[in-house]
Structure formats: structure tokens, C-alpha cells
Amino acid sequence: MNKQLSPLWTHLTSENRVTGTWRSALPNYQNQPSPCLGACPVNGRIAEWIKQVKDGDLxxxxxxxxxxxxxxxxxxxxxxxxxxxxxxxxDLDETVGICSLERFAGDTALAEGWSFPPPVTERPQSIAIIGGGPAGLSAAYQLRRRGFKVSLYEAKDALGGLMRYGIPSYRLERSVLDGEIDRIVAMGIDLHLGAEVMNQAALATLQETHDAVLLATGASLPKRLPALDYARSWVIDSAEFLAAPVEEQRSRTGAQVVVIGGGSAAMDVARSARRLGSEVTVLALEPQDRLPAQKTEVDEAIEEGIVFVCGAMMQSAETNDNGATLRCVRVDFDPGDVPGTFTVSPIEGSGFEINAATIIPAIGQDADLERWSGLAPAGPVLGTDSVWQTDTPGVFAVGDVASMNRFVTQAVGMGKEAALAIADMLSPGIAAPAPAAAAEVEYSRINVAYQDTHARIQQQVTGLDERLTGFEEVQLPLSVEEAAAEARRCFSCGTCIYCDNCFFYCPDMAISRTASGYEVNVDYCKGCGLCVAECPTGSIHMQEDTAS
Amino acid sequence: MEKISYSDEGQFCSGHVACAGCVEALSMRVILNAVGPDTVGVVAPSCSAVILGGHPMSAAKIPVLHGTLESAAASASGIKRALLAQGRDDTTVLCLAGDGGTYDIGLQALSSAAERNEDILYICFDNEGYMNTGGQKSSSTPLNAATGSTPLGKVTRKKNLIEILAAHRIPYIATTSPSHLSDMAAKIEKAKAIRGTKVIIVLIPCLPGWGVADNAAVKTARLGVESGVFPLFEIEDGVRYTMTVDQKNQPIDAYLAEQKRYRHLSDDARNKLQAEVDETWARLTAMVDNCPL
Incomplete structure (x- = not known):
């Protein structure tokens, strides 16, 4: 170094002085997980894809x-x-509408007809997947894109499982469901629709012809209310009701419907019955603010005129002229320490009656474990290890048959995890190792001076009159402009957005832009930490540096 | 968020000896790059002189004359006239001084240059005290701020240099802050294009002098702007006032909390300071609202 200046009295630039020796800490560019990533059942890189939406790279x-x-x-x-x-x-104003943005990106892909590329390498091993619901399809997709052969067995005539036979079209448009499933099938899945219902013997056969087998058979057995006689004509099982075509639902539903249960399935039943013209009452053990269903579902159900009787239970039901009389009582609900371990105690003298033409209990489903007599259960589900393998090597189980985590995306996440474990077992090293767990970015690390405050952009909803006369979708998509504006609300916690703040705020010109991001010049960085303080996303950290 | 918009052409060099995290160096980076290579610098004894110099090295890629504390504006005037005599009319003369060299010791020379409307661009790095010599108070030190020579807090208010300059009816006066780098670059470029005396005052939260954390000077400056303690505005021809950040969105407390020099403040003293800020802001907005076309 002897950088020459013009031939003046002072003839050297200060670059000849190494100020990096002053430093005791050095900034380190380290993309850190955002809280949304940690919470996501599929570990989706949310901050990353929202940034891409923000940039218009759909x-x-x-x-x-x-x-x-x-x-x-x-x-x-x-x-x-x-x-x-x-x-x-x-902590600033309102959370980001991540779901509405995900829907926007997903809908765009369907509208544009984007498809998954064929696998780069075809592999010889094959995997049998039993069950074509969210867990099975997710696993099929992850295995197929890594080049494995996948045979998918589904007892029904169409794929989708609970997404098709449990979720009404006003929440999930059928063309969307078909579009996203068809895209997986198009990757080259050996598909067996209407397959025989599998059991332990069939599993043994599949084990011989495949390198691994994945069970994703769901929870097909409805839980039963002991106080209700299911043989009565005025009782309909909720799963059966939701799976039936609308005409059949209409013919079986009376003028007054009582739905028993407070979860998503109960909301789906209640809102479907309401759309068929019935007066609907929901009877739930939990108080209204503790209902297991999502808040939006409950709010929309109330908008649609559904009556909620919460914190109460049915003690008996007797036939009357128009259907049944439910004898009910108010209860104290104790949620218990662990989900699902609640207790209820009837409140003396609080009895009341409700009349119903039809009673539809929707209190949950159990996994059918008798079919898998050779596999060890763990409580109400199949027992599995940390990568969803059962006690039989090479046999994996995911979704409702293996877990009490019953949300669709949780099943998708389990399917992915099992698929990666299977891939790694059959071809070690091809599944990228899960990133090491790191602390999530806290709100205090976000420099909110670079954020405009404005409220979340809500999705519009279909008018009430239309909702009560049909099964059209309730939630309407964001417009292109709304999606862009909502994406801009994302802090991109822990993810570099290449805003150049670190470059411009360095008083020592010690940060330069590179093709992949930024580089710190250790000769000049004095370790002040301004770059970290002015980083809007919390993706730079100071770390101790004793080398200098 | 909007990206910072100015182009770093390497006019200010690494290896200078400003404190780690110094926003005077940060501001100098913006100013030297915005003003460009066809510039001659004049610097009064100050932190700027230390940052730019250290014989035989220079942190600036323009020639810089190190003058005396009382004469920065006079030296700059002389250099400009010499350049004019050589026919170099477009070369900018950039004068850099601290608040000691501007509010106190250099005020006579600056006032004279302004009165003659010398064609110079004068930057005052206002860190509200003699921070380069150990942190004594200057006439720019605000009410109640503790310095080495006012350990219990200064008993008088900060001199309103901007109104003094406005009274000279010079073509351009502006304030800017290291929390608003695009604004700083834009004001330099605007001033450079104007003939006559231009003065830009930059708020410089001084890490040791104010007791600000190494990584917090930009934040402190931003809070100064947002609380209205240091409003960002321009005055053209001494009469036309324009706000550049036109909202005062919080009380002074967060700004004060970043600084040790206000740590001793009683509630009463804090309220007096807030009242002064509110009054100054009201006066300023009235000037903006009533400014002639």
C-alpha cells in the first residue's frame, strides 16, 4: 500500500492507516430465522418468499x-x-396477512399454469404411500421431486382426503384443490384410486415390493357421544355429512339443525347446513372465546346467523314429533394442562332444552389402528420415532393416524419430514440437512424507523346474501396492488433485503457490495456497530473479534 | 422503505481517525461525494481537521487548506476569489467547521462573508460543544446539557444561529442530519448549484461528548429530528422557509434518553426543555406558513 494522491504537500491517503486494529467486535451477516418460520408447520421460508412477492418475483x-x-x-x-x-x-401495529399473500402467490401459479419440473435424476427405489390426503400427497411430492418412484394408494375415487371430503367449497374452491393436486400427479405418480382398504396383510405385501412404505390413512373413525343414539334417523355423522354431495346433504337436513362440537369440523358442518336453509345452533363445551375452531370461522359463522350455545353439553336426546329434544346443561369447562385433557362439570339447576330436526355431532375423529395390528400404537395413534418411522423398520406413518396435531398444514409438514427421512435412508445425503436451530429474530432487533406504519390489508368477503344461498368462496383474494402493499409490511426478520443501509451508514467505508451481498473490510472496520443498528431486518450481528 | 440515494465515488477515504461510530465522518462521506472532485476544501481546527488530516495523509481526495479557528470563512472567501481570478468559476469552495468555529470563534468571519455574499459552501458540524478539546460548552450547547465546563447543565439556551444567518438574507441555509443521508446529499447538491453564501448545519450527536453509545449516533440524530429538537428545513434568501421533514411525532424523552449529558435532568428541567422545543417548532412552522412566495 502506498496509494498516491496528487503531488501535494500531503501526499498519501488515509487508506495507508489500518484502523481495523481498534476493533473488538466485527459485524457478521447471518440470516437468522424469523419467528414465522419457527411457527410454520411446514417450516416455510416465509420472510424469503414474501420478499419475492414484494419485489414482484411471483x-x-x-x-x-x-x-x-x-x-x-x-x-x-x-x-x-x-x-x-x-x-x-x-408489536408495531398488526401482524402481516401471511395467509392472504400465500394464497395470492398460489392462485397466481394456478392461473399461470406453472408446473413442477421433472426430477433431475431418476432413482431406482420405490415408495408406497397409503392415503392420498394432505400428508400422503406432501410426502409423494417430496419423494417424487427427488427422483424416487412413488405408488400412491387411495381408497376413495379422488385424491385430497380431508381437504376434499371434510372442507366445504366455500372455504376451499374445488378448482384450487384439483389444480394443486393435479400438479403433483403430473410429476409421474403411480396412482391407485379406489384401491382396496389396506390392512396389516396388505402392508406386508407392499413391504416386499417397495423400499419403504408410508401410512397416511388419516383418522376415519368418528368419536361417539355416549349420550346419543346414532341409530336414530335424526342423527347424522359429521364426516359422512361433509363428504356427501350438496344434494344429499340437503335431503337429509331438517329445518332446525343442532351441531355438537366447537372445532373446525363443527363450523364446517354448521355453515354448510346454514347454506342449505336450516336454522343452525352450535352446542359446544368450551366457552365461546376458547372454541378450538379458528376465530375467523366462528366470526363468519356468527355473521351467517348461526346461534352459539357455548359452555354447555347435551345429557340426553329423545325423539319428538319433529325430530328430537336435546336435554342440556351448562358446564364449567376446565381446559387442563395438556390440550385434549379438559374436564367439564355440570352446573346444578342450569338444565335447558333445545329442539332439533337433525343432530350432527362433530366432536373429532379417531385413527383406525385395528387395521395395523402389527404396528405398536402410542395412545390413540401409531407410535413413531422422531422421523415418523414406526417400530417396523421401513414403515413410516404421518398425519392423523400418527399424530394428534390435526391441522391440514401440520399433516403436510409431517409428510415432508417423513419423505426427507425416507430419502435420506434410501440414498444417504440427498436430503439437505435441516438447518441448525438458531434463535429467532426478536422485535427489538428490527429497526422500525424504516417501516411505515399502516394497518393490515384485509381480504374482502362475499356478501351475506350470496353466502347464505350457495357454496361460493367467502374470502376473496387480494388484488395485485393489495398484495404488493401487504408484502411491503413484512419486516423480513433476519433476512437481508439488500437495502444498502449497512453500506451507506458505515463511517469508515468498510463495507462493500458483492455479487451475493456485502463484505466487511477488516482493515478498516472499527467495530462501531452502526451497520447492525441501522439494519432494518436484524440480519447483521456483532460478534466478538479478538484476532485484530 | 426507500433506499438511500447518493453515489459514493470514493471522495472520502477509509483509515481516517474519527472515533468508531462517528457520524461526523459519516456526514463528511456524504458531503465530499455529493460535492464532487472539482472542489477545494477549507477546514477550521475541529474534529473535521483531525478526521481529514494527520500529515502526511489525507482522508479527502480534494485539496484541503487547514486554516485558523476564527478565519475559516475568510480563508474560503480568499480561495474563491483566487479561483475566480484563474477563471475556475465552477470550482466549489467547501468550508468545514464545528460549532465552536461557527457559532463562537468564527462567527465574525462568517458574518462578513455572508454579508458580502461570498460564493462559498459552508458546513457547520454542530455537535453542540468543543468536543475535540475535551467537551467544553459552546454557545451552541443547549439548555441544561452537561459539558465539561457546565457540569450541572448549561443555564442558557442554544444560540439560534439560523436566524442570525437568515438575517443576512443569504441565498441558502439548511439543516440536515446523519439520520437522513439522502436529504443531506440532496441539500449539498442543491447548495452547490447556487451562487453566493450557502450554510448547512449538520446535527452531530457526539459519542464521547454527549455520552451516546458507539452504535447509536444515527438513532439519536433521528430522534432529534422526530422530536422537533433539530427540525430539518431550508431557508432561501433568508425569508422562504420550507420544511423537509414536516412532522414532529414524539416528545423529547427518547432523544434525551440516548444521551448521558441529560441524565441529571429533573422533571422541571425536562419540561422547560420541552417547552423550548415546542415554542421553537411553533415559531418555525409559523415562518413556513407565512413565508412570502
Whole structure:
């Protein structure tokens, strides 16, 4: 170094002086997980794809999304969105509408007809998947895109499982469901629709012809209320009701419907019955603010005129002239420490009656474990290890048959995890290792001086009159402008957005732009930390540097 | 968020000896790059002189004359006239001084240059005290701020240099802050294109002098702007006032909390300071609203 200046009295630039020796800490560019990523059931890289939406790179956003979840348009409609609950932006104004953005990207992909590329390498091993619901399809997608042969067995005539036979079209448009499933099938899946219902013997056969078998048979057995006689004509099982075509639903539903249960399935039943013209009452054990269903579902049900009787239970039901009389009582509800371990105690003297033409209990489903007599159960589900392998090597189980986590996207996440474990077992090293767990970016690390405050852009909803006369979707998509504006609300926690703040705020010109981001010049960085303080996303950290 | 918009052409060099995290160096980076290579600098004894110099090295890629504390504006005037005599009419003369060299010791020379409307661009790095010599108070030190020579807090208010300059009816006066780098670059470029005396005052939260954390001077400056303690505005021809950041969206407390020099403040003293800020802001907005076309 002897950088020459013009031939003046002072003839050297200060670059000949190494000020990096002053430093005790050095900035380190380290993309850190956002809270939404940690909360996401499929570990979706949310901050990354929202940034792509923000930049208008919708195709890239869709590619990022589908790395972890082949169903962005579906998840964008029905996901229980723990990501939004975790969003750091709640401390500034309102959380980001992640679901509405995911739906926007997913819908764009369907409208544009984007498809998954064929696998780069075809591999000889094959995997049998039993069950074509969200868990099975997610696993099929992840295995197929890595080049494995996949045979998918589904007892029904169409794929989708609960997404098709449990979620009504006003929450999930059928063309969306078909579009996202067809895209997976088009990757080259050996499909067996209307297959025989599998059992332990069939599993043994599949084990011989395949390198691994994945069970994703769901929870097909309705839980039963002991106080209700299911043989009565005025009782309909909720799963059967939701799976039936609208005409059949209409012919079996009376003028007054009582739905028993407070979860998503109960809301789906109640709102479907309401659309068929019935007066609907929901009877739930939980108080209204503790209902297991998503808040939006409950709010929309109330808008649609459904009556909620919460914190009460049915003790008996007797036939009357028009159907049945339910004898009910108010209860104290104790949620218990662990989900599902609630207790209820009837309140003396609080009895009341409700009349119903039809009673539809929707209190949950159990997995059918008798079919898998050779596999060890763990409580109400099949027992599995940390990568969803059962006690039989090479046999994996995911989704409702293996877990009490019953949301669709949780099933998608389990399918992915099992698929990666299977891929790694059959061809070690091809599944990228899961990133090491790191602390999530906290709100205090976001420099909100660079954020405009404005409220979340809500999706519009269909008018009430239309909702009560048909099964059209209730939630309407964001417009292109709305999606762009909502995406701009994302803090991109922990993800570099290449804003150049670190470059411009360095008083020592010690940060330079490179093709992949930024580089710190250790000769000059004095370790002040201005770059870290002025980083809007919290993606730079100071770390101790004793080398200098 | 909007990206910072100015182009760093390498006019200010690494290896200078400003404190780690110094926003005077940060501001100098913006100013030297915005003003460009066809510039001659004049610097009064100050932190700027230390940052730019250290014989035989220079942190600036323009020639810089190190003058005396009382004569920066006079030296700049002389250089400009010499350049005019050589026919170099377009070369900018950039004068850099601190608040000691501007509000106090250099005020006579600056006032004279302004009165003659010398064609110079004068930058005052206002860190509200003699921070280069150990942190004594200057006439720019605000009310109640503790300095080495006012350990219990200064008993008088900050001199309103801007109104003094406005009274000279010079073509351009502006304030800017290292929290608003695009604004700083834009004001330099605007001033450079104007003939006559231009003065830009830059708020410089001084890390050791104010007791600000190494990574917090930009934040402190931003809070100064947002609380109305240091409003960003321009005055053209001494009469036309324009706000560049036109909202005062918070009380002074967050700004004060970043600085040790206000740590001793009683509620009463804090309220007096807030009242002064509110009054100054009201006066300024009235000037903006009533400014002649």
C-alpha cells in the first residue's frame, strides 16, 4: 500500500492507516430465522418468499413456497396460520396477512399454469404411500421431486382426503384443490384410486415390493357421544355429512339443525347446513372465546346467523314429533394442562332444552389402528420415532393416524419430514440437512424507523346474501396492488433485503457490495456497530473479534 | 422503505481517525461525494481537521487548506476569489467547521462573508460543544446539557444561529442530519448549484461528548429530528422557509434518553426543555406558513 494522491504537500491517503486494529467486535451477516418460520408447520421460508412477492418475483416466490409445501393456494385459504400469531409486526401495529399473500402467490401459479419440473435424476427405489390426503400427497411430492418412484394408494375415487371430503367449497374452491393436486400427479405418480382398504396383510405385501412404505390413512373413525343414539334417523355423522354431495346433504337436513362440537369440523358442518336453509345452533363445551375452531370461522359463522350455545353439553336426546329434544346443561369447562385433557362439570339447576330436526355431532375423529395390528400404537395413534418411522423398520406413518396435531398444514409438514427421512435412508445425503436451530429474530432487533406504519390489508368477503344461498368462496383474494402493499409490511426478520443501509451508514467505508451481498473490510472496520443498528431486518450481528 | 440515494465515488477515504461510530465522518462521506472532485476544501481546527488530516495523509481526495479557528470563512472567501481570478468559476469552495468555529470563534468571519455574499459552501458540524478539546460548552450547547465546563447543565439556551444567518438574507441555509443521508446529499447538491453564501448545519450527536453509545449516533440524530429538537428545513434568501421533514411525532424523552449529558435532568428541567422545543417548532412552522412566495 502506498496509494498516491496528487503531488501535494500531503501526499498519501488515509487508506495507508489500518484502523481495523481498534476493533473488538466485527459485524457478521447471518440470516437468522424469523419467528414465522419457527411457527410454520411446514417450516416455510416465509420472510424469503414474501420478499419475492414484494419485489414482484411471483414465480420465485412460488418456487420458494413449494420447496416446503406443494399446496400454497390451499394453505393460503385454510391454514390455521400460527405464523401470523408469531409475527413480530404485532408489536408495531398488526401482524402481516401471511395467509392472504400465500394464497395470492398460489392462485397466481394456478392461473399461470406453472408446473413442477421433472426430477433431475431418476432413482431406482420405490415408495408406497397409503392415503392420498394432505400428508400422503406432501410426502409423494417430496419423494417424487427427488427422483424416487412413488405408488400412491387411495381408497376413495379422488385424491385430497380431508381437504376434499371434510372442507366445504366455500372455504376451499374445488378448482384450487384439483389444480394443486393435479400438479403433483403430473410429476409421474403411480396412482391407485379406489384401491382396496389396506390392512396389516396388505402392508406386508407392499413391504416386499417397495423400499419403504408410508401410512397416511388419516383418522376415519368418528368419536361417539355416549349420550346419543346414532341409530336414530335424526342423527347424522359429521364426516359422512361433509363428504356427501350438496344434494344429499340437503335431503337429509331438517329445518332446525343442532351441531355438537366447537372445532373446525363443527363450523364446517354448521355453515354448510346454514347454506342449505336450516336454522343452525352450535352446542359446544368450551366457552365461546376458547372454541378450538379458528376465530375467523366462528366470526363468519356468527355473521351467517348461526346461534352459539357455548359452555354447555347435551345429557340426553329423545325423539319428538319433529325430530328430537336435546336435554342440556351448562358446564364449567376446565381446559387442563395438556390440550385434549379438559374436564367439564355440570352446573346444578342450569338444565335447558333445545329442539332439533337433525343432530350432527362433530366432536373429532379417531385413527383406525385395528387395521395395523402389527404396528405398536402410542395412545390413540401409531407410535413413531422422531422421523415418523414406526417400530417396523421401513414403515413410516404421518398425519392423523400418527399424530394428534390435526391441522391440514401440520399433516403436510409431517409428510415432508417423513419423505426427507425416507430419502435420506434410501440414498444417504440427498436430503439437505435441516438447518441448525438458531434463535429467532426478536422485535427489538428490527429497526422500525424504516417501516411505515399502516394497518393490515384485509381480504374482502362475499356478501351475506350470496353466502347464505350457495357454496361460493367467502374470502376473496387480494388484488395485485393489495398484495404488493401487504408484502411491503413484512419486516423480513433476519433476512437481508439488500437495502444498502449497512453500506451507506458505515463511517469508515468498510463495507462493500458483492455479487451475493456485502463484505466487511477488516482493515478498516472499527467495530462501531452502526451497520447492525441501522439494519432494518436484524440480519447483521456483532460478534466478538479478538484476532485484530 | 426507500433506499438511500447518493453515489459514493470514493471522495472520502477509509483509515481516517474519527472515533468508531462517528457520524461526523459519516456526514463528511456524504458531503465530499455529493460535492464532487472539482472542489477545494477549507477546514477550521475541529474534529473535521483531525478526521481529514494527520500529515502526511489525507482522508479527502480534494485539496484541503487547514486554516485558523476564527478565519475559516475568510480563508474560503480568499480561495474563491483566487479561483475566480484563474477563471475556475465552477470550482466549489467547501468550508468545514464545528460549532465552536461557527457559532463562537468564527462567527465574525462568517458574518462578513455572508454579508458580502461570498460564493462559498459552508458546513457547520454542530455537535453542540468543543468536543475535540475535551467537551467544553459552546454557545451552541443547549439548555441544561452537561459539558465539561457546565457540569450541572448549561443555564442558557442554544444560540439560534439560523436566524442570525437568515438575517443576512443569504441565498441558502439548511439543516440536515446523519439520520437522513439522502436529504443531506440532496441539500449539498442543491447548495452547490447556487451562487453566493450557502450554510448547512449538520446535527452531530457526539459519542464521547454527549455520552451516546458507539452504535447509536444515527438513532439519536433521528430522534432529534422526530422530536422537533433539530427540525430539518431550508431557508432561501433568508425569508422562504420550507420544511423537509414536516412532522414532529414524539416528545423529547427518547432523544434525551440516548444521551448521558441529560441524565441529571429533573422533571422541571425536562419540561422547560420541552417547552423550548415546542415554542421553537411553533415559531418555525409559523415562518413556513407565512413565508412570502
Amino acid at each position: 414465480r420465485d416466490a412460488w418456487v420458494t413456497l413449494t420447496d416446503n409445501n406443494p399446496f400454497p393456494a390451499i394453505a393460503g385459504r385454510i391454514c390455521h396460520h400460527p405464523c401470523e400469531t408469531a409475527c413480530n409486526r404485532r
